[in-house]
Amino acid sequence: MNSIPCMIMRGGTSRGPFIRMSDLPESLEARSQILLDLMGAGHPLQVDGIGGGNSLTSKVAMVGPSSRSDADVDYLFAQVDVSERSVDYTPNCGNMLSAVGPFSIETGLVSPTYEQTRVRVFNVNTQRIIECLVPTPNGRVAYEGNTAISGVPGSAAGIQLSFLDVAGAKTGKLLPTGNVCDHIDGIEVSCVDAATPVVILCASDLGVDGHADPATLDANSEMLRRLESIRREAGLRMGMGDVSQSVLPKPILISAAAEGDATLCARYFVPQRCHKALAVTGAIALGAALNLPGSVANRVARDAGRLLEGQVLEGIRIEHPSGHLDIRVGLRDGNPRDIARVSLIRTARKIMDGHLFYRVADALN
The missing domain is CATH 3.10.310.10 (Diaminopimelate Epimerase; Chain A, domain 1)
Incomplete structure (x- = not known):
């Protein structure tokens, strides 16, 4: 079996593996086959993968350094279907985005600053920039805190997300039909x-x-x-x-x-x-x-x-x-x-850091 480094993280009210883009094949087809196997797509319980049998826990975040002057990292989101073996790269997930900043700092893609670190994220799916303010007291990501968000038990450190120029993320127009109604x-x-x-x-x-x-x-x-x-x-x-x-x-x-x-x-x-x-x-x-x-x-x-x-x-x-x-x-x-x-406040949590195993033969060749 092949393996791939990853972190499993909760971002907002979603959860899934966070993977460096450099650890995945450039071929979209080969990449999708790996994600399908990792998540256990095609079974309602996703029992043969790490998906949770729900669309909120069948998501993948792929992150890498950005070549853009206005961004620190690129973020590509994938929604892996639970019951069907399909991967959709068209949507974005703002909840998973909540953990992109912490993941980028944890993996050395972004160097932390004292108390708070700004991570500029280019979302590949929507071609838009999001600014993430991550609490980093003493230069380390803080996950514990007093911020509570609906849909997640307990509290954690607050992460501010600011979505810039959101209009027309997919269609190029705020009102794609040309009408308000x-x-x-x-x-x-x-x-x-x-x-x-x-x-x-x-x-x-x-x-x-x-x-x-x-x-x-x-x-x-x-x-x-x-x-x-x-x-x-x-x-x-x-x-x-x-x-x-x-x-x-x-x-x-x-x-x-x-x-x-x-x-x-x-x-x-x-x-x-x-x-x-x-x-x-x-x-x-x-x-x-x-x-x-x-x-x-x-x-x-x-x-x-x-x-x-x-x-x-x-x-x-x-x-x-x-x-x-x-x-x-x-x-x-x-x-x-x-x-x-x-802008809004979300929270994130690091759940696991290690390797995931998959069975796609020669996918990385």
Whole structure:
């Protein structure tokens, strides 16, 4: 059997192996075969690999030095399917990104500075820069701390992520269809591309409770069928072509927030199952949509009294099945279509450092 050095890390509400790009073959096909074997793809429990039988724990981060002057490291994300033997390199994962900074410092890709280290990450998937501020007291990565995030037990050291120029991450446009709202299958939707392309619609328009738990939503086969049909049509209108074999765009069902200090309630799909929390990139896309007058998200928040007509929201709290996620949106000159950065706090943890074994013969040749 072959082996490959890696760290298993939790980043935000996700978990997976972190691997140096130089330890993987350049061939996309050979690389994918290794990832499939490492994760145990093709079995619902991923019993023959390290995947956890869930999309949140079937992710891989590949990191290497960057040749760009504005970045320290390159980060390539891969979503490995649980039940099918397929790898998708089109999406980004902001939660896994939370651990890219610590991994880069731990493996010597970035030299730490005293107290706090800035790691500039170029996300290969979206061609965007993210700044990560990692606590490094005495020049060592700190994992212990008092920051708690929904969906993760306990607390850890806070890591600030700032996503720069998020608009048009995949399609090149904040509004890929050219409209703030579109109608698909008789339902009003907003197709937005900010950090990741999404299609946003009201849960009530699909006849479901927007506060329902993921298991309840996943059991509603008719709703899932219709949601997938809407997602595929949205992909076509967003210029992404046939998205039946891609996880993008991601659908988000929204409803009025239940808690008084929250802006909106969201159920994020990945894309055929409901996320047990909320993807960072999904939260960023919602934050962008909330500030677009006339969007589905903007209307739901206004109707619930969480947003005034013409108001620009910088601080946004989004409810999700495991709690809430807070983001801060920075606009240039208050222009809701010109997003300079979106920032949030996540945590990470180093779980294992060693070698993973795989059975792909001659994959590295």
